[in-house]
Amino acid sequence: MSSLALLLPGKSAWVTEVGGSGSFRRRLLEIGLVPGTEVTRVGVVAQGDPLNFKVRGATVCLRRADADRVLTQGSVAAAAK
Amino acid sequence: MVIAGNPNAGKSTLFNALTGGAAQVGNFAGTTVEKLSGRIVLPSGVAQVIDVPGTFSLAARSPEERVAIDALLGLGGHPVPDAVILVADAPRLARSLYLAAQVLELEIPVVLALNLMDEARATGAPPDPAAVSRLLGIPVVPMVARAGEGVPELLAAVDSALVHRASSAALPARWPAALEADVTEITAALPPDLACVAANHPGRGRAVARWLVLSADEDAAPVEDPRLRKHLDLVRQRAASAGRDLQTELVATRWAWIDSHVPLLYRAVPRQRGFDEAVDRWLLNPVVGPLAFLGVMSLVFAALFSWSDPAISAIESVFGQIGDGVNAGFGAWIAWAPRAAAPLEIARDALVGGVIGGVGSVVVFLPQIGLLFTFLALLEDSGYLARAAHLTDRLLRIAGLPGQAFVPLLSGYACAVPAILGTRGLPRFRDRLLTMSVLPLTSCSARLPVYTLMIGAVFPPTLVAFGLDLPMRPLALVGMYVFSTVVTLAAAIVLGRVVMPAESSATILELPPYRAPHLPTVIRLVFIRCKQFLREAGGTILVATMVLWALLYFPRYSVEDLVPPEVVAAHADEPEVLAALAEPLATERSFAGRIGHVLEPVIAPLGYDWKIGVGLIGAFAAREVFVSTLGVVYGAGGEATEDDLGLRDRIRAEVRPDGRPRYTPLVGASLCVFFALAMQCLSTLAVLRTESNGWRWPAFVVTYMTALAWIGAFATYRVGTWLGLS
Known part of the structure; x- marks a missing residue:
């Protein structure tokens, strides 16, 4: 099991579980980070923190610690699609 | 609709x-x-x-x-x-x-x-x-x-x-x-007001039930009804024990x-626009990004200060002319009805000094507020503001604030009043309170006249360090801004840990596509913000200015009460000279002057005397009033500005009882530190009250900032003295 925080730039993965609690968790779900959603990390490695992700056509920026609460599965190369 | x-x-x-x-x-x-x-x-x-x-x-x-x-x-x-x-x-x-x-x-x-x-x-x-x-x-x-x-x-x-x-x-x-099944159960338990809405719409009841499921969780429920709250908890716990969320x-x-x-x-697959990512590659680049950010911010601040200047001068001169006109009108009236001279003079001074001065002191904020909101709206509409929040997120995270707090904190450097209104965008109330509590520490534009006056009057033009002649005054000014930024973030760290400890705040920022701002929308927004400022803060500033005017004006004395008889005789046919001589003496005996004397033991350890005390009382209404109050106290006339050489020379000429100068660079530095840290703005307090729904937070902010200011100024003065500075 991996998390969004470990995703490399240009790579995609599928969300399996959204952790955290309260409004933080609800907002993540509502911006579309529900189980089964494909997420792509954008930007460069050196950016470090916060991280940018592409979810359903929008760019969303999360702190590394928050991204770590979104569990993912299967990293696919964006170029292969 | x-x-x-x-x-x-x-x-x-x-x-x-x-x-x-x-x-x-x-x-x-x-x-x-x-x-x-x-x-x-x-x-x-x-x-x-x-x-x-x-x-x-x-x-x-x-x-x-x-x-x-x-x-x-x-x-x-x-x-x-x-x-x-x-x-x-x-x-x-x-x-x-x-x-x-x-x-x-x-x-x-x-x-x-x-x-x-x-x-x-x-x-x-x-x-x-x-x-x-x-x-x-x-x-x-x-x-x-x-x-x-x-x-x-x-x-x-x-x-x-x-x-x-x-x-x-x-x-x-x-x-x-x-x-x-859960939704059906909650629908049946809806309290009367919600059930009533759903009466003729069976689907609406279910929609409200779903809304409740989404809105209520372990630490919040948006409904008052205790029965419904309990019911929601029950349904949620039952689902959780079945492994469902x-x-x-x-x-x-x-x-x-x-x-x-x-x-x-869609009839075809849309192409992805690569433009935003290409721009972000540069603007969010770890090296280029922060540089670009500093460049944009310097431009905004330079424009904020330099563009608003002519408008501020114009407003001041218009109000000055209105005051002169009223003065002249009353002059004619007094000449026509000399018996009523005394009450007419008071009415004239109340109208000119209190009402017109008070309205002027409100309107004078408008150019900066208007410009600030114009820049913010342009940056927001263009999509850059979200990137700026992205870049500064690291600093804010250390301070325990969410990335969204960036915009209000930035606005605070212009004026804390609109900045506090800007915290409405923060999702968590605790984060809003924390941001509002430290916002008044950001170096707002009203502190600038005080810094300029003090630095210009008492700091030497050059500082010799490392064998170099450094321009002391610009460096000191930049230093004040750096100091204010560091203190703001440090205060957020301390208050966030001590006063309102909470789980670290999350940042969920969306980076919108870059777009050319839509000017009519921007203009309308700026117009609305200016109106809002006049309505929400205008009244408080006006009242504060009038109270301060009254404190400095009353009780009244005649020139003969104040000036020794031989001086009166010497200038018998020069009433202007006599009035100028009497003014500082009247100020000393006014209510504000008396309060200044009472205050003196408290502020003496900081290197201040009662005259500075009077200035500080004035500054409590609004910081920039300090300059004009000192102008009155030192007899340079109430129209004194920070660029006024007369006021600077008088400040340099002030001496202590033992003959040493009153304003040394160290006292100047102590005053600058005091102003950087003190909560001296009634308008900010008024907005804090409305935004935090009560007097508790404004009272807290005044207390901690006043303590911080006193300790900061004391430390500056004492450590400086100890180091052998003067």
């Missing part, structure tokens, strides 16, 4: 286009959420339209967030809307459909404004409005609101929706059976429906 939509979908632009720019600003009842309302002219008559703040979802955890569903359902004292205009973001339609799905479930007449069609066309494959209309079962109007395209069609669609009153229907999402089920079901239907709305 109600207009709702996602942030960045162009809702404000559309509202502007529909209402022709005329809008009323108010607050939604019982909240600090801003309510914009306007009138639109339809073929069948005039309709009132209310703008609901941009949102991704109707879910609510606070009264602020409840506004959206209350306005849509006519709850909590809102009028029941006859129709809803839902603004959708055509290039990012899936995201808009998430909100649309919730609104459609409410069974109210809805018209979808499919906005930003120009951006969608640029992708080569815009969504098909007819297909969207068929899928959602509501009228859909393709639009480009900023160009006015589609506005007549939208008005016609709204008009016919008002006539036909066709209610929307919930999208046929595949709800899991267990969730449906209600919120995930609910949100995922909606998204699953959207995901399976959105591809049907």
Whole structure:
């Protein structure tokens, strides 16, 4: 099991579980980070923190610690699609 | 009517286009959420339209967030809307459909404004409005609101929706059976006000139940009713013990429906716009990004200070001329009725010094506030503000604040009043309180005249260090800004840990596409903000200025009471000279002067005397009053400004009882530190009170900042003395 925080730039993965609690968790779900959603990390490695992700056509920026609460599965190369 | 939509979908632009720019600003009842309302002219008559703040979802955890569903359902004292205009973001339609799905479930007449069609066309494959209309079962109007395209069609669609009153229907999402059972159970337990709304709309009751599931969780419930709260807890716990999570089920079901239907709305696969990512590669670059950010911020601040200057001078001279005119009028009146001279003089001085001066001191803020909001609106509309928040997030995280706190903190460098209003965008109330509590420490523009005066009057022009002649004064000024930034962040760290400990705040920022700002929308927003400032802070500043004027003015003495008889005799035919000699003496004996004397033991350890004390009393109303109060105390006339050489020379000439100069560079530094840290602004306190719903927070902020200011100034003075500085 991996998390969004470990995703490399240009790579995609599928969300399996959204952790955290309260409004933080609800907002993540509502911006579309529900189980089964494909997420792509954008930007460069050196950016470090916060991280940018592409979810359903929008760019969303999360702190590394928050991204770590979104569990993912299967990293696919964006170029292969 | 109600207009709702996602942030960045162009809702404000559309509202502007529909209402022709005329809008009323108010607050939604019982909240600090801003309510914009306007009138639109339809073929069948005039309709009132209310703008609901941009949102991704109707879910609510606070009264602020409840506004959206209350306005849509006519709850909590809102009028029941006859129709809803839902603004959708055509290039990012899936995201808009998430909100649309919730609104459609409410069974109210809805018209979808499919906005930003120009951006969608640029992708080569815009969504098909007819297909969207068929899928959602509501009228859909393709639009480009900023160009006015589609506005007549939208008005016609709204008009016919008002006539036909066709209610929307919930999208046929595949709800899991267990969730449906829970929803049925909650629907049956709705309290009377919610049940009443759902009376003739069976689907609406279920929609409200789903809304409750989404809004209530372990640490918040948006409903007062204790029975319903308990019921919701019960249902949630039961689901949890069965390994289910209600919120995930609910949100995922909606998204699953959207995901399976959105591809049907396009005739081709849209191209991704590579532009934003290409620009972000540079603007969010770890090296180039911060440099670009500093460049943009320097430009904004340089413009803020230099562009507002002529307008401020113009306002000051206009009010000066009005004052002169009133003075001349009263002069004629006194000459005509010499018996009533004494009361007339008081009335004249109250009118000129109190009322006109007070109104002037409010209006003089407008150029900077207007410019600040213009820049903020331009940066926000262009999409850069979200990037700036991204870049500064690291600093804010250390301070325990969410990334969204960046904009209010930045605004604080111009003026804390609009900045505190700007904290409304923070999702968590605790984060808002923390941001508001440290905001008054950012170096607002009112501190600048004090810094300029002190640094200009007492600091040597050059500083010799490391064998170099450094320009002391600009360095000292930059130093004050750095000092203020460090203290603000440090205060957030301490207050966040000690006073309001909480789980670290999360940042969920959306980076919108880059876009050319829409000027009419920007101008309207700036206009609204200026009006809001005049209404919310204007009264307090006016009253404070008048009280201060009275403290400095009363009790009255005649020249003969103040000036020794031999001096009166020497200048018998020069009343102006006598008046100038009497003024500082009158100030010393005024109420403010007496308070200054009482204050002296408290501020003596900081290196100050009673005259500075009087200035500090004045500065409590508003910092910049310090300069004009010192002008009065030192007899340089009330019109003194920080560039006034007369005032600077008088300050340099002030001596202590033992003959040493009163203002040494060290006293100047101590005063600058005091001003950087002290809470000396009644307007800020007034806004803090309204925004935190009570006097508790303003009282806390005054207390901690005053203590900090005293300790900071004391430490500066004592450590400096100990180091052998003077």
